[in-house]
Amino acid sequence: MLTRLRSFYFEFSFKFFSHLLLPIFLTSNFILPQVDYEMSLTNGVKINDNTIEFDVLIKSVDSSFTLTSYQCSFLFNSEIINNGELIFSYVEGSSKLNNPPSFGIGINTCDGEPKLTFASMAGLDTISNENTLVGKFQLINTTDFAEVDPNITWSFGGFVSTIITGDLFQDITKPASHTSNLALSSDNIDSNSPAEYQLSQNFPNPFNPATKIRINLKSESQIRLIVYNLLGEEIRELANHRLTAGSYEFTFESENLPSGTYIYRLEANNQTVDTKKMIVLK
Numbered sequence: 001m002l003t004r005l006r007s008f009y010f011e012f013s014f015k016f017f018s019h020l021l022l023p024i025f026l027t028s029n030f031i032l033p034q035v036d037y038e039m040s041l042t043n044g045v046k047i048n049d050n051t052i053e054f055d056v057l058i059k060s061v062d063s064s065f066t067l068t069s070y071q072c073s074f075l076f077n078s079e080i081i082n083n084g085e086l087i088f089s090y091v092e093g094s095s096k097l098n099n100p101p102s103f104g105i106g107i108n109t110c111d112g113e114p115k116l117t118f119a120s121m122a123g124l125d126t127i128s129n130e131n132t133l134v135g136k137f138q139l140i141n142t143t144d145f146a147e148v149d150p151n152i153t154w155s156f157g158g159f160v161s162t163i164i165t166g167d168l169f170q171d172i173t174k175p176a177s178h179t180s181n182l183a184l185s186s187d188n189i190d191s192n193s194p195a196e197y198q199l200s201q202n203f204p205n206p207f208n209p210a211t212k213i214r215i216n217l218k219s220e221s222q223i224r225l226i227v228y229n230l231l232g233e234e235i236r237e238l239a240n241h242r243l244t245a246g247s248y249e250f251t252f253e254s255e256n257l258p259s260g261t262y263i264y265r266l267e268a269n270n271q272t273v274d275t276k277k278m279i280v281l282k
Helices: 002-018 021-027
Strands: 037-048 051-060 065-067 069-075 086-090 103-108 115-119 125-127 132-141 163-165 210-217 221-228 234-243 246-253 260-268 271-280
Touching (some): 086 103, 086 115, 115 132, 210 221
Antiparallel strands (some): 037 051, 051 132, 065 125, 069 163, 103 115, 210 246, 221 234, 221 260, 260 271
16 A cells, blocks of 8 residues: 555656746746745534544735645644544535646655645636635545544645745745644534525536536535436536535536537435536537
């Protein structure tokens, strides 16, 4: 298992840093303005005895800046494993960035201790002084968590380290700009949760090449979001997750699909919430 994880890490590192090294080399002779930002772990909730959920947020402290990529790494108290097996995952569709977490999502032991990791590809996001959700994440155990503080904290050492890049892939990482640990609440009902299940009309519509689909969940649910053609054949499964109450947005891309009308359906706990039509126009 350790050998497989190490192999995965080196593949993960190569993919990530291959996107960074050339731009950094090309811009190494330029002096770029300093960037002040805050990145935080927040909204930590112990949903049940074996599931912890939390958000990662980012905002600028002074003026807006360009976020081109990020690699995030967290240490945690391994005593919480309690002889179980952990799964760390990104809640698909939860990020408010154009460049969401897309690889390296999981538990990495390359530094000799388990770390929670995720990273993005190269992209462009403008970060303002309003908090932006990088993503919602879940830590799930196959057994009940031990009754100890999980102590999830940012990691800036070793091979698997937190790295934030700004304009022209400048390394802007500042450990002091990151909250030190995650406080957990035992509450699993958000007072701001939607009052009902809802499937919104996609936007834009008609569209090409991509559109957004937003859903509201009034309580924790196992959901599926599926796209069909007019013959009732399944074209794509956009989501199949257990999600907490809240609002989520998913992207549907029409690549390799002909122009025409398609159906998309939201299911929650094996019950159909709603079905709507959308149009691909090429």
